[in-house]
Amino acid sequence: MRADNSQHIVDAARRRSEYTRAKAVQALRSLDLAGEPVTFETVAKRAALSRSWLYAQPDLREEIERLRAAHRRDLSSPVPGRQRTxxxxxxxxxxxxxxxxxxxxxxxxxxxx
The missing domain is CATH 1.20.5 (Single alpha-helices involved in coiled-coils or other helix-helix interfaces)
Structure with missing residues (x-):
């Protein structure tokens, strides 16, 4: 009987998921700090992810939509979100x-x- 090595596969999938999420969050932060437009496309390109994966993540999707709306409201002032009053x-x-x-x-x- 073979040993059950499925835990290694589960661990690898978890690590890959955490790494992917970290890349997306870092891309969001860097775009916002630079005052660049935050869209699903720009985040996906910066993090080397697919847009469909971003759409499937409720918290990331909400943050992207919030930052995108804030950028549209404030096109005249490219001040990053963290520096806004x-x-x-x-x-x-x-x-x-x-x-x-x-x-x-x-x-x-x-x-x-």
């Missing part, structure tokens, strides 16, 4: 600017008096 940051800056305006207004009023 968040809504919370913009609110804090607005609050700080309003506080400074109030202080300056009060100071001007005191100087006039």
């Amino acid at each position: 968040s809504d919370a940051s913009l609110r804090r800056r607005l609050e700080a600017a309003n506080a400074r305006i109030r202080r300056l207004t009060e100071e001007n009023q005191q100087l006039r008096e």
Whole structure:
């Protein structure tokens, strides 16, 4: 009777899957950081993968679609996603600017008096 070596095949398939996923994630990150358009085609070419494999991965598909939509909305500014200002940051800056305006207004009023 032959030994069951199927575990080696399963392990190799798992490692290949992890490697493929890592290549796709790295391609996504590098495209986004470079400010380049993120599409299924560009990710597939950069990672040397098939587009059909990317479409079959729900999390990668969602991220590609999110980055692609963000790029389309913001074609005038090729700023990478990680460097874009968040809504919370913009609110804090607005609050700080309003506080400074109030202080300056009060100071001007005191100087006039």
